[in-house]
Every structure is written in structure tokens, then in C-alpha cells.
Amino acid sequence: MDLIGKNREFLRTQRNVELSPSWNNAYPSRYIDASIIEFYGTDPKTCCEQQVNLFLKHPQHLSLQWDVMHNTPKSKKPSHQCFIDNSSKFAHTLGYKSRSKPNRGTLVILGLSAGFHINLLLNAIPYSDVIIIEPNELHLAMACAKCDFNLLNSICLSRGGSFTVSNANSYQHFLRFMTDTLNVQGHHLLADISVYRHRSEAAIDEIYDNFRQWRNRFTSMWGFVEDELIGLEHTIENAQKVPFQSYNGLLENKHKASVIIVGNGPSLDNDIDYLYELQSQVIIVSCGTALSTLLRKGITPDIHVEMERTAASYYLKENDLKDPCLRETIFLGLNTVYPKFIDTFNYIALLPKANDIGGEVLCNKIKQLHALYHCNPTVSNMAVAALAHMGINQLVLLGCDFGYINPAHHHSKSSIYYETDNILSSLTFKSELQVTGNFKDSIFTSRILNESRQALETLIKSSSSLQLINCSDGALISGSESIKLKNVTLSNTPKTQILNHIKSTAKMPPTGKIHVEEVLSPAEIFLKKLHHDIQSVQCVLELLNLLSTFNVELKASRDLKTYPLLSGSIKYTTLTIASHINHLPPSQWPEYKRFINIELKKLIIMLLEKLTNKPKIC
Template identity: 25%
Template sequence: MACDVPSNLIERNKEAFIKHHPGVWAGLDRLGKAISSLVVENGAVTNIDLGDIRLYPEAAAGWSENQLREHLQNPDRVGFENPAHCNLSPVSRRLLQDINRYFETHPPGKIEDYPVTDAGFGYIFGVGLGFHLPGLIAQSRCRYLVIIEPIPEFIIHSMAAIDWKGIFEDAAEAGTEIHFLLGKEPEATIIEIERLIITKGQTFLDGSYAYIHYYSWPIKETRKILNERLKTYYASRGFFEDEVLMMSNTYSNFRRWPSHIISRKGHLEQDMPLFIIGSGPSFDKDLPYIKKWRDRAIVFSCGTSLGILLKNGIRPDFHVENENTPQLLNNLRDFHDEYGFDGITLVASTTVNPDIGELFGKRWFYFRSHLSSSALLNGSVKVLVGAAPLVSNAAFAVVTTLGFKNVYLFGIDCGRKPEQGHHSRDAVYYQDDYDNYLEGESLELLETEFTRLVPGNFGGQVLTAWYLDMSRVSLSGLRRVSGIELINCSDGARIEGAKPKAAASMELTYPPDRQKAVLSRLEEQLKFFNAGEFLESTNLQFHADACDNFVEAFRELMDRALEEDRSFWELEQRLIEFRNENIFEMKGVLSIIGGTYTSLIRLGAFGGNRIPDDRTRMKFLRFFIAGYRDACLWMACEIKTLLQEMAEKKPQLTKAGVIDAA
């Protein structure tokens, strides 16, 4: 039926979008011919005609009112069951112990399952005609409201049904920012949500609201992925003790080892094919083809795949390591004792254990992004982007930087088929006497982490774990911005933008045995530094002295917080402002405190924001601010010791950040 609604409402809504969300309107204005149409009955918009069916089972206004009522009675929320999501480390565990003792001596009474205040985000899946939106805005339950609509033309239809001008004004009055994500696939939507979380703040994800207005595959899939990503979002966030270790390792690596430095800049294009090899389960069936074409390609091994390759008679040109754990060093020593590393160049993050360097004849170091060591010790070297979360991501980031254009992936499965193991059969994890796991890890745990289905590289679906899925998404993003020809031979998860290719169908025409010439040409483009030379130009004394300024300013900041702040939200806003104002003068201490600076607030908010009584919650907030202040001041003093010893070029550093020293 033709639309017969007041044109002034549509025009007013158009003006509201142009004023409040001009970018959104620009996209809506470019939409082509609609595939759906409005249903108008007795002068009122009642539905959207999709052709064979209508969007709503009955008149949209009444149906939406009933749906909203049911939601408010039993809202869909993302909640955490315990503080494990708060990046617990020794310094935060000590504060958690103090919090537990406080609650034992000051029982708060009732504790709610979800936060009663300071929910950071709300996610609305589907606009349709939008009759549910005014009621959701009126509740004013979140700081950032994300409106997700896979079919953008529904926004146009809604402009004939609801008052968007009033919605924008009511949201602004309530202190709620509205963000639109329109017409995107589920994965792209999730990436945009994660960017928003990083930009707007990560502390108050706990208690986030979700509202599904109508069901479709894109909405159902987006909601499913979002729930899992939010539950695991904090798992990769940095913390103080790890930053201290990475600073110490970077300092020691440059003091002990002569090395070449990989910087993100233009390098001569490399035509020779390159293999990045991981230890995923599909490695086993591709092994004969890796051997067949080995002499026509540069080979990068990643992590534990080094041992698998050497065991099967393949010696890589480069070996990549990205982590700083003692388990990694133990594995490498075992591989070295059995096979030797002659002819293999170490390509590693500056943050790896310095003892790794003695196992290799040549070392190429790179700086990873978003680490304190990269912010404070990198000099003029540009950091690598996309080198996380796994070592395979680091390898891909390196080869894109070095100018390779034809890259093949083997054993980079990013998952497994239901009938497969989680690694190649020759991986160290399957050895009968292997016990070199991180604390809390085991073979059994590895086998239970595959909980999500994603599209397979050669069709069907594969199981993946959250960190493998993050790796897959990161590989896809870096391929997109680099423009590299990425060929995925791994029989695992599909990597968007990579071309699936069975290893059996490979055909390489590049001349054999050119590796040494290519490696020599690469090495000539990298800057070389003797042991101790790289850090000569870094002014660490400036950062050490700034720790004293931080202590004085932060103490005053927390005194004002004790007097003025009435919520964890206000406390965090104060801290964000302080960080932004001092990020250059106090870059050293603020970079190393890192994620702990905010994760401690998350720890306090986890318990405090579940206290329904306002007065009781305020008393706990005051207690927490004092404990938070003491923790940050202790960290600043430890950082002062670390940076001062580095400034004095001491060959051995005091082990800073050890909680027993407090």
C-alpha cells in the first residue's frame, strides 16, 4: 500500500539525522531502490512488507510495546560471574584480598547478579520501524547505545513512524551516546563494536544490555559472536607485571646481542614465494608438498612448528617467536639440543626472554605495537602492527613489512575439524613426557577450548577457540590493508581475503635455491646494531625523573576523588582525563602501569556496582579509592627503580614489580 504519512515527520527526522548523525544520513541518502515497502493502514504505519512476508506478525506499535515490556521484566545482559575478567595479577590480587576482607568486616547485605549502575553499553539488534526505541532511551540504562541494523532501508522506513529528533534529544539529556552500525556482515559489525569499546572505554562492559528486536541470520550471528567476544575481551589486555618484564627483556636483549632491527617502512619488493608454517593439525597432510617446494620458497617457522619441521628434515630460514614465557625458552633449548639451529635466523619481538638469543647465530628484532617497551625504547623505529595475538600473526606482520607479496600458509588452521586433534601429530604437546605448560594449562584444557563453529577454508565448518578466532580476524585485517597475495593451504578456518588452495595443486615456478641471495638483500635493508648500541640515544633518565612527578600529582588526584567522586564511572573519567593530560610528561610510568591502571577500576566496580544500596556502595567506593591509590603509588615506585637502573645502564636489573617487596 502506498505510504500516506505526515511528510513533516519525515522531513523533521531527516533534519535530525543531518544534525546529529550526518555520516549516517549520507549513507542512507545513497541507498538504491528499496527491496521492502511500508505498510500503512488508516493513516498509520503498521508494518514493513518484505514481499512474501511482513516483518511483524501484527501491527508493529502494539507488538513492539509488548516486546519492550517483556524485555524490561527480564533484560538480556552480559554479566561476569567472578573477577577473573579483571586481568588478575599479583598487584590486583593483593587489592582483591583487601576487598574480600572489607566485605567480610562490612557485609553489604544483598548483592545483585548484575551491576545496578554504570552499565557502559547497550546493543539494539534491529530497528525495524523503531517503536521500541523511545522506551529504551527513556530507561537511560547505558552510556553508549549501539544500534545495529543489517538492512539500512529500515531506518528510512522508521522515519515515517517515530520521532528520531526526540530520540536524539532524549538520549543527549540522559548522557547516552548513540552509535549506528548499518548494513554490515556479522564479523564486520563485531570489529566496529570492538573499536568502539577501545575508544570509549573497556571498564563497564560488565552488565551490558542487549535487545533483539527481530530475528534474522545476521542479527542472530552477530549476537552470538558478541556474547563470546565480550566474555573473552579482556583476556589479551596487558598488565603491570607483564609490562615490567617486557621492558626488562627489551633492555637486556639490546644490551646482550648484536642484532638487526625490523622497522615498518618501505622495503624492496620480494618476488620469491614465502611459506609461513604453524603447527595446526592440517600440517601433517601438507608436509610432502612443503618438502617438494622447499627449495623454491623462503620458510618461516612459528613457535612449536620449528620442532616439527626439524623432526621432518626441513630447516627453516627464519624462526619467529613473540612471547616471553619460560616454557618457550625450554622448548627451544630442547629443539636446539636435538637438531641445532645452524642457518636459522631468529626473528623475534624485543620482549622475548634474552636467553633465547644465545641459541641463534643471527637475530632480527621487531617492536610490537601497544607495549610500553615499544613506546619507550623504540627510538625512531616504527612498530609492527597486526603482530598479535599469536606468533603466526607476528610472522605475517613481519613478512608484509619486509616486502614479500606471495605468501602461503601451512598449518595456520585457526581451529580444527571435529575429528582432528588441536595440533600436528608431531607437536610437543603430544609427547608422553611433555609437562612444559603454562600455569593452569594442560593437554586436557587445550582440547576443551574449541567451542565455536566458523566457516572452513575448503567448505563446511571447523571448531575454533576464542584466541584462534582473534588470530584469524587479525590475519584477515592485515591482508586487507597490505594488499598481499595470501594463499591459505591450511585445512582449517577460512581467513577472509585469503585464497584457499590445496597444497597438492600448488605449482611454483620461481627458480630454486635463491634463498641466500634474497636473505642477503633483505639484511642489507635492515639497520644493524652492536650489543648495547641501540639504546644509547634513548633518554631514560627523563622517564625515571617523571615518576616522582607522577607520585605527587596522583596523590593529589586521589585526594580529590575521595572528596568528590560518587561512582566508579566518575572515578574512571577522572583517571582518563589525568592520563590524557600527562601522557607525554609521564609517558614512562603511565605506559608501564598499562592495563592495570584501568583493570583495577574494573575490579572495584565488579563488586561495588552490584551493591543496590546507594550509601553502602558509596562507603565501599571510598575504601576502594584509597586502596587503588596505594596500589598505583607502589607501582610507580617500582617503575622508578626499573627506569633509573636502565638510565644508569646497569648490566643486571633489580627484579622490579615483585609484590613481596611492597
């Protein structure tokens, strides 16, 4: 079989390549040769060499590693952080330098064409994993005539990596493909990752321009064992106090008052006085620390939303939570929330969080429950997701900025962030990213706030009936309507009808006992097997593969309780090892592997102890 035939056979093995039925016969050799000359000119190899040389001088590359927590007692650290600290300190003794040129890593190539650039790149930097995105069938055909995909695959395999091709033809298609690839091959691919743009077209340019955003997106919201166990403890305790019941579509057929979701962003200051005038006409929903800001301005929220499981989320605003004005306010939260919130409010509606061990336990116990998706990473996400879940299809956002024009003015000036005796006043915010503004050309944002905005956009796309009106002078939210608050047409329906219906539903008997004795046992089995399998690993690359395979098998098990419980801690561990070996000389790998074997066993024992000291069955 000739080269073109072999390459076409290789592409058929790639589950992320979808070609038209006529593709094999659509591009004869003479047409391909003419297309290559039309694209490159008469000397395509020289063109590729020049472009590669330019890339090597100014590579688009991101490395990821986590800091050692020097000043935190071991008892206060999650298990995976103890592993990160110990392994990082040892890696430094072997010559690890996080900013050094990596000796392995991931290369995402945007555009194939003749493909002469691929070998040049692999010869210059020993990338182990190569991901090729080529949306255009003609350019795939050009590469089939000039590249040897099987040889490139062999090179990657010899380096302990992988060679993957996709014809993702949009940014969203690329995100789905990358999600699938990371779930199958492992999140260690993100430890060191470069993006090389060979040619320009809309999909390729969007992937390239959003490199940092999608890399950050795939390294966010992993969770970890201790965090999941805290959430499970809170779920057990909260179930003894409140009813977990289905709120799905509760308000669907009700005449609805206008609902304004209030975040604590800096632009809240622009409209808070007008909101004060509106408070008798609209349902006001406060998100997290926005509660304190509203109360200081004489505005009592009708609904208050929380989603954090940490005690700090309660104690930072404890005095405001005890305000008598809140006696008729409905508390809306997740199963994981800090239990003291439940003791503070008279009306409580809690929803089970998706991809959460406690949420899954609840959904298994109460069959009519529907887990809530798209409800993190910030309280604004929770508010929109929960109210849409209840059947409110038009929501107004105010002060939900997901960024800031000036990093020094990162929240409302009336908020507790600017009270000198509050610990939040010591926080600083950076201009990590720049995104399109809602009413301005652009604003600055942070990684988490940007993740929050993107999660909201995903929710909008998944719910065709949801109408989101964005009155915040912050980030543009794709799929929402940008309208100033004073220009929003408000409903004449009295708000008491909706609020009373939620209150009467929330005043049901509590759920009661939740039995969790069998919930954690599958996780113990998985960890004990991993502890056993580590013994037979011969080299550090095998170890990396073992950990990646562990998470793949967790995902494939479809155990919706064990996967969120364990996967995050293992991802942090795997990516830490990948970061170290990517920046250590291969001659040091055996010594590193010997140390890491010991640390991994310690980690697994620590995790097993955490599971053994499981939450009490209530």
C-alpha cells in the same frame, strides 16, 4: 520546536550519525505513519511489547569478571590482579553475585523503527548505557516521530550512564564505532552488556550473530604495567646484543622463493611429510612450538619466529633450540622477546612492536625504524606481519589452523603438547566458539585463536599487495586463498638469495645503550594526579567516571609510551569495579566505595613502586 525537530537536533549532536543532506525533508509525517503501519501492522506498541517480553525471557547478555587467584603468592601477581582479588572478596561480603540480574549495564539496540521498545526495555532493566545502531534513514525518521531522544538521554544520565546513536551500516563500521565509543566513554561498558535485535538486515544480523566475538575482541590484548616493564627490560638487554634497524621493504625488489609459514595446528600432520620433500625448494618459517615438531620430522626451518616475552617460551623448547641443525637458521622476533633467544641463534632480526613502550623507545631513538603492527596475539600473526613488512607479498600458511575440529586434537600430534613429561601436555582446550572452516563447514576455536585470525584478516585488508594462501585445514581466513598445499604453484627461485640477504643485513653492529630515564616519568605524573583526584570523589559512579576519564586523557595525550604502559592495568581495574556495582544493591555502594578508595590508593602506590624500580639504563 516539535518532537521531530528536537530529535533531529539531537541526532546532529551525535558524532557517529552521518545523514544525507536531504534527510530532513525526505520523509514527511504521512509517509512516516504509513511506513510504521507497513512495518508493524496496525498495533506497533503491542508488537514491541511482545518482542520485549520474549527478550526478557531469553536475553542475549554477557557478563565479564575475573577470577580471584587464591593460590598465587602476592609477589607473583601483577598489581591489578591484587586489586581484583581484594575488591572481589570484599564485594562478596556485601552480597555480590556475578550471575544475578544486573541493576545497571549496557544495552546495544539493533534497529530503531518506531522505538516503542526502548522505554519498555529501560523500565524492565535499569540499563545505564544505551547504544543504538540504526543503519536505515527511514527507520531513523520513524523513531524521530515517536521517540523522545532527549528524554532517553536524561534517563541514562540520571543512572550515571550515556545514550549514544550510530547509523553504522556494516559490521566493520560498527567495530570502528565501538572502538571509538569505548575509547571515549570507557571499557566499563563491557562489564555487563546486552544485545537486542529489533529488526533484521544484513549489518544488524552480522552484529547480532557475532556478539560474543566482538565483546571478546574488545576485552583482549590490553597488557598491563608489569608486562610492559618486562618488555622494556628485554628491549634494553636485546639492544646491546643485536642491531635494531629498518627491515621495511628489505626484500621488496628481490626475486623470491616460496615462503611457507608453519604453525603447530592439528592439520600440520596432514602435510608434514610432503613439507619434508619440499624443504630444499622453499623457505620454511617455524612459529613457536612448531619448531620442535619440525625438528622431530627431520625438517630444519630456515627462519624461526618468536614474539612472547615470557621465559617459558624459551625453556619449554630449550633442548630443541640447542639443536646444531639451527646454526644457519635466522631468528625473527620482536624487541620484547626473552633475551636467551638472542644468545641461541647466529642470525637475529628483531623488529620494534607497535603499541609497546620498548618499541616506541626504539623508534624515537632510531628514526628510520617502522613499528610493526598486527603482530599479535600469536606467533603466526608475528610471522605474517614481519615477512610482509620485509616485502614478501606471497605467503603460504600451513598448520596455522586458528582452531580445531576436535578439542582433544588441538595441536600437531608430533608436538610437545603431547609429550607427557612436558607441562604443555596438561593443557585442555574448549569449544568456546564455532567458526567457518577453510576446507570444512565449521571448526571450533578459542577466544585467543579467534582474535589471532581476526588480526590476520585486518592485516590482509590493510595491505593490498599481500597474497595469503591458506593450506591449513582450520579456520577460514577472510581475504586469503584456500588451496591444498600440493596444489600450490611454487617458485623456482633458489631460497639462498633471500636468506643470505637477511643474514648479511642482520650482521650489523648492535644498537647499544638505550636511555630510559625520562620514559617513565610521565606515567608517574599521571598516577600521582589520579591518586590526588581520588580524594575528592563522592560516590562510586564518580569513581568509575574518574578512572574512565583517566584512560581517555591518556589516549588523548598521544604519548605512545605512557598509554600502552598504564592503560591496560586501569582498564582491568575499571571493569572490575563496574562488574561489582552492576551486581551489588545500590544501598551497598557507599560501603563498597569506601573500601575501593583504599584499594585504589594501594594499587597506585604499587604501580609507582614498580615504576621507581625501573629497568636499569644500559
